[in-house]
Amino acid sequence: MSADTSSGAPARLPLHRALLRLVPFAKKDLPRIALGGLSALGASVVALLIPTALEWIVGGPIASGMTSAVVWGALAVLGLGLLEAVMVYLRRWLVLAPATAIEYNVRASFYNRLQKLPIEFHDRWQGGQLLSRMMQDIGLIRRWMAFGFIMLVVNCLTVVIGSVLLFQWHWLLGAIFVVSGIPLWIQGYRFHNAYSLLTRRSQDQQGDLATSVEESVHGIRVLKAFGRGPHALSRFTTQAEGLRGTEMRKAREIAVVDFVLVLMPELAFAACLATGIWLTADGQVEISQLFAFFAMATILRWPIESIGFLFSFMLDARTATDRIFEVFDAVDTITDPVSPVSIERPRGALAFENAHFRYQDAREHERDLLDGIDLALEPGETMALVGLTGSGKTTLTTLPTRLYDVTAGRVSLDGVDVREMSLVELRTHIATAFEDATLFSASVRENVLLGRDDLDLFSEEADRVMREALAVAQADFVEELPDGAATMIGEEGMSLSGGQRQRLALARAVAARPKVLVMDDPLSALDVNTEERVQTELKRVLAGTTALVVAHRPSTVALADRVALLENGRIAAVGTHHELMATSPSYRSVISSFEADEREAERVRRDPNPTSELDILAGTVHADDADEEGAR
Template identity: 65%
Template structure:
């Protein structure tokens, strides 16, 4: 599984501007935060002007009374500056977290809407790192980095202009020796931008490795491959470490110039100031005030490198987040959806073709012209050899994937003409690989019943019936019964228990069409027989398409469809196909061999 190929990056300004629609509601408060920060900087710039007056007046004249007033003014300016800093934080903290919240909500909603094909291509760790790491970093940048970058740049411009107040030569020298910072910043952006993107992508890969190892911990322990996984993780962590060191070296390089150049400017300006004082063109008080002003400007100038790198990180994070927002969603509601008031449950595959996006052009379609009709209330078993396309065919009625040719019809209506919400009310699914959520048993089973009030008598009755059909009464032996939180992905349960809960979830949804992709494969033979008996009652008025991997599952069906090389090559009862189809006999024989091996294994346990 790989991530999508990144698009060519936008400029930093254009990339960050994509956050504007989300941030627009909180811009007034962010603006007030910026104004507070700017006022704090202006107050700091006012202190050197007061110092000039104090040195030229009270200190030179020796009047201690006036000196006290000078100290009071400096203290007042300092307190006012501290107040403005506090106001900046108060103004921006809540808006920045609101933007992060809205962005995270939109991102999660987008992940839910994007088709399964998207999730097939993207690593889960990459998506997690974007949702958590990148969005948290954008919040910090919006509340801190953006405002200080703007304010510090303005402070430098205003302070630089004030430096000319004392003497044009001092101001010119300071600016000339500080100007190379701009060149260093330009070179820094080119190098650091690439490293920032590489680092964040590698962090996503590392998150994927951790997630896979945690989910597959049983397999790794069973095969003694923990050290192998550790070596692979170490290589990835080392690559990330090298990239982070590259970022640190780039930041160290820009900091070298940001520290060196102002110090060099100080030294040159000190020599020039002494020369001007000796020539009578400058007073001592003016030189002290000049250096006090230059010292105030020292922090804004030094912070530019950090804030610049922070902004580039934010640009990279924005690019990574909008890569997901920019993904095309091919499975969407039609502009004018049709409705089926009372579904009968007739399901038709009309010359259906399907191929995956990454399939080579020379490869045939995985589903290559399938033609099949399930009558209302009929149970149809779908059989075929491994790789014939059975599972793929079952994903098409619910539009987990869209056909690439032909149509899937529900009661004569193309499923693409129904809204997704309505379609998935009418078509329910249970998969061989049962996925459960870190919720209670009750919540997992009633996942598809938004119409029921949790804890109501109606909901409890649906829950009881679904658990009964799926032979999942084991849940009553759990610590809190149906209110037991079953843990991440239900891994605390056995494979058969997970499958029974997934089947109960599909049954509880009460769809008109029920698609079951070998939902009983992890059950022992006796439990499977009980489930099949219960399913016969449930399926009496429900259209069902069941992928069968055991001959016993075929007995559930009214008819059987044989899938061969992506085509339905025969349809009939089990006895009819045994009589007329050699390929069907071969398929059933292979299923019987597999079932015999299963029974033998169960007998030895």
């Protein structure tokens, strides 16, 4: 999704309330940040004392010709300058550690939130949008808290204090300087309204751009195979141009406010200079006072000119905060019950009882994708689930572990509704092996033992469990890898073949030693002989484990104890393979389609150079690849 259109964010909070949402993450670090702010304010106050010292030097020693006293005055100014430098150093030292600690707290909480949010959330959000929030937006908040927030407050206070001090030399000079600031407030109000919209658009576009890069990198093989690199570049260029246009508009807005922030002090200087000369000639102001006034006004120039940059920085931080809290505020629909039920000795009886499910984006008039599933698996039984493409088989496999929750009815384990169990315990008892074998940038050992946090990764027991799981999955290729089980797998395991990835993913599920194993056609990339060996080993090692297997091959179906036919959102028939072949025309039709697909795939394997586009598709696209999309 693009966050600016589909995030479902609530109405924008006022600026101060939006930024105050960061306080819980910064609570324990606020004292040091406050001390850093006081140090910065102290540095500004010391700087404002320098014009008073200069007034004394010009009006006293210089006017009277006492050169020895000038030295003392110069030393006093030097001392004030050194004190200011120390205060600036203290400010940096005090705020650096707290700001990075806050960044860590926000980032860790954000990642934890992403892990807890349900799959339906991740279905709606683009990975690049989440990545840009995780890295760019949180980093921006850290820089703002370490510098922008403190300096905006301090510089505003400096301008107020300095403007008040200007009145000590002559009220008219002070009034001219203060009145010249009114256009700054008017321009600031206009800038806030325009820049707030632009900075939100810019940060959302950066997220979209990150998504395009992520998709292109992950899909680089497809882009190269189909020669679509130029198309991807054109799409990326269009998005980049859109971002560039937004950044240019932001730059123009900043340029306008900076122009006003620089122009008005210059006009004020000119007006004060003309008025000061007249007042001096009239005897109302001494030269030393006029000199001190302009020294003070000069010191105030940077705080005034910096307000535009710091204010835009604050608006960027506010937008980043909004974007981060859109994720924090997302509703987590799959949570632990208040009083979880625990199963001490699970038997593995899995049952779907009048289970209904529909995706959140389904139209009202559409029937449920799963429209009253009734299916019971006995402990230790292997049941194959078959059905035509789009029947909802893959969706059904997501319900036992609560990747999605049923919209009606229930799924139970040993008679206990899975929603009454804690997610940790539930996913300890039930493991899933997906057709799309996702591996992580880690060693083979770490990938296989991902579900065994109860084991020391390098213990003898862990080594035994890993090797047994690899043997079951027929993953003997691991021994031939450069570093064996210690070999690092590249991103998403793309350095391995499809069959190798599937076998490691299956080994991961086996190593978890669940009471129920749900497999969404996890062996589709294996040849028939290897699949049969894997099935035999699974029955041996996981004896007593209940298995629900989505099948797209007649050979897989034949190895199951029973078979369930999913048709029109319901279980149309249940029985052994031979019973259903004898009694169910629909089942025979499904099996016939499997056999036809298998014959076509074998024909293409024998002919490595298909001549037609239809042949290419028949050899590379399996019905199971489209199962989820068809279901939706």
